[in-house]
Amino acid sequence: MFKRITDDLDALMERLPPHIAEPLMQREDRSELLEVVLDLGRVPEARYPGGEVVLSEKEVSREDLEYVVSRIGVFSGDNRAGIERTLHRISAIRNREGRVVGLTLRVGRAVYGTIGIIEDLIKSGKSILLLGRPGVGKTTMLREVARVLADDLNKRVIVVDTSNEIAGDGDIPHPAIGPARRMQVPTPQLQHAVMIEAVENHMPEVIVIDEIGTELEAQAARTIAERGVQLVATAHGNTLENLIMNPTLADLIGGIQTVTLGDEEARRRGTQKSILERKAPPTFDIVVEIQDWDRVAVHSDVAAVVDALLRGRPIHPEVRWLDETSELRREKVAPAKGVREGLAGIAKATRIYPLGINRSRLEQAAKKMELPVKVVDDVANASLLMTSKGFYRRKPQPIHDAEAGGIPIYVLRNSRVSQMERALANIFDVETTAEPFSLAIEEAERAIAQVMEGRGSVELSPQNAYIRLLQHQLAQRHNLASQSTGREPRRRVRIFRTGGEA
Numbered sequence: 001m002f003k004r005i006t007d008d009l010d011a012l013m014e015r016l017p018p019h020i021a022e023p024l025m026q027r028e029d030r031s032e033l034l035e036v037v038l039d040l041g042r043v044p045e046a047r048y049p050g051g052e053v054v055l056s057e058k059e060v061s062r063e064d065l066e067y068v069v070s071r072i073g074v075f076s077g078d079n080r081a082g083i084e085r086t087l088h089r090i091s092a093i094r095n096r097e098g099r100v101v102g103l104t105l106r107v108g109r110a111v112y113g114t115i116g117i118i119e120d121l122i123k124s125g126k127s128i129l130l131l132g133r134p135g136v137g138k139t140t141m142l143r144e145v146a147r148v149l150a151d152d153l154n155k156r157v158i159v160v161d162t163s164n165e166i167a168g169d170g171d172i173p174h175p176a177i178g179p180a181r182r183m184q185v186p187t188p189q190l191q192h193a194v195m196i197e198a199v200e201n202h203m204p205e206v207i208v209i210d211e212i213g214t215e216l217e218a219q220a221a222r223t224i225a226e227r228g229v230q231l232v233a234t235a236h237g238n239t240l241e242n243l244i245m246n247p248t249l250a251d252l253i254g255g256i257q258t259v260t261l262g263d264e265e266a267r268r269r270g271t272q273k274s275i276l277e278r279k280a281p282p283t284f285d286i287v288v289e290i291q292d293w294d295r296v297a298v299h300s301d302v303a304a305v306v307d308a309l310l311r312g313r314p315i316h317p318e319v320r321w322l323d324e325t326s327e328l329r330r331e332k333v334a335p336a337k338g339v340r341e342g343l344a345g346i347a348k349a350t351r352i353y354p355l356g357i358n359r360s361r362l363e364q365a366a367k368k369m370e371l372p373v374k375v376v377d378d379v380a381n382a383s384l385l386m387t388s389k390g391f392y393r394r395k396p397q398p399i400h401d402a403e404a405g406g407i408p409i410y411v412l413r414n415s416r417v418s419q420m421e422r423a424l425a426n427i428f429d430v431e432t433t434a435e436p437f438s439l440a441i442e443e444a445e446r447a448i449a450q451v452m453e454g455r456g457s458v459e460l461s462p463q464n465a466y467i468r469l470l471q472h473q474l475a476q477r478h479n480l481a482s483q484s485t486g487r488e489p490r491r492r493v494r495i496f497r498t499g500g501e502a
Contacts (some may be wrong), residue, residue, distance in 0.1 A: 035105055039101070065101070082164050118320070122149065127286070129253075131237050131243075143177055159173070160207060218251045240287045240299055257278075297317040357388055417441075448495060
């Protein structure tokens with residue numbers, strides 16, 4: 001399968017200060033350049049697959065950064081800019097005053113011929129989700145998908161291009177997407193709205209989108225699929241099991257719910273009474289896990305695969321690869337380990353890295369549920385990252401590290417103990433007693449709202465010492481006072497304004 005690569009590298013060189021561009025122009029390995037890094041007060045570097053190369057002994061100055069910024073497009077809300085009619089991406093690092101103190105100039109290449117390995121799936125008309133670690137070629141493949149469907153099959157294709165990574169910077173899309181049309185997104189937060197707008201206003205047969213990462217975007221994807229439009233997209237996560245463990249994106253593969261069986265049904269199935277089941281039909285018919293540039297694993301019936309994983313049955317994806325002669329090879333591959341590797345395997349690997357959630361609360365929840373959890377301080381040592389929805393949306397470095405390392409990410413709707421208990425119950429497939437916690441916290445939140453609206457004080461229902469502690473902490477976070485009153489087992493919390501009645 002022939003591949004043709006275009007990189008518009010001269011356009012990028014023209015945006016660099018001459019003393020930085022000249023050493024790059026003289027190198028014979030320019031075709032392998034990944035990105036150029038310019039940080040204020042440090043020497044400029046070029047990054048290649050094999051490592052970094054110093055381009056000049058002269059440290060990067062503010063004038064160097066301004067030289068580049070004045071010759072590129074406007075930075076968007078996610079601090080990304082581009083060069084018109086190219087696929088290059090420039091990302092900025094800013095100081096507290098908003099001034100640019102660092103730039104990463106990433107080389108964008110259009111690679112024609114990348115989807116031969118899954119071309120039959122793309123042309124099937126089914127919705128396809130591409131997964132894989134950063135840098136494995138997901139966006140490059142999406143670009144080629146848009147071109148082939150619009151050019152070869154003459155379909156009406158709309159590309160929803162949030163950061164201009166698919167079709168490049170500027171008003172005119174890069175030729176790599178062929179006759180496909182491109183809709184730009186003003187800010188990343190509006191991606192879901194533009195997805196719906198594309199369907200309602202432009203009658204596409206296919207929508208192509210990069211990086212579905214929020215609950216609203218997952219809901220928009222379902223809306224698109226339900227209207228009969230083929231959807232080809234990428235999402236955060238390396239494998240289909242990653243999506244099952246991610247409540248924010250689980251709707252893409254049908255959503256997961258806990259179901260309690262009757263005694264007789266549990267005995268008939270040979271399972272525990274609390275089991276996990278798929279809630280709805282998947283948004284995507286096919287999931288493709290991109291393992292390398294020329295190797296993928298294909299799950300051609302997502303509904304059946306998810307059901308099998310949840311029931312502890314082995315799955316057998318079709319692995320496709322290109323051999324030394326660029327011929328396509330296919331093979332059904334059995335799972336490397338035993339039954340229910342995707343979910344039960346996580347339960348056995350219990351090193352959890354908490355990000356943006358209270359470590360002691362997680363440890364207390366695990367201890368209360370008598371689960372073998374070890375909370376670790378380094379994501380590299382974790383087998384699972386647990387975080388809140390707010391932190392996941394901001395995408396701090398540990399999230400990127402986990403995604404790059406194939407570490408499952410479990411996203412909580414909020415950082416309450418009840419959510420942690422529910423998460424642990426799902427991970428370890430055990431029953432949970434989290435509901436009383438949830439009710440007690442919700443009662444405290446209602447009381448806080450009432451006090452802040454002017455009510456003198458609100459007395460809560462009797463709770464044990466641990467729940468009362470959480471209620472006190474919640475009141476404190478809202479700058480309200482609280483006091484425990486009464487005797488066990490009727491001891492309860494009263495919430496009031498600081499300096500008000502006790």
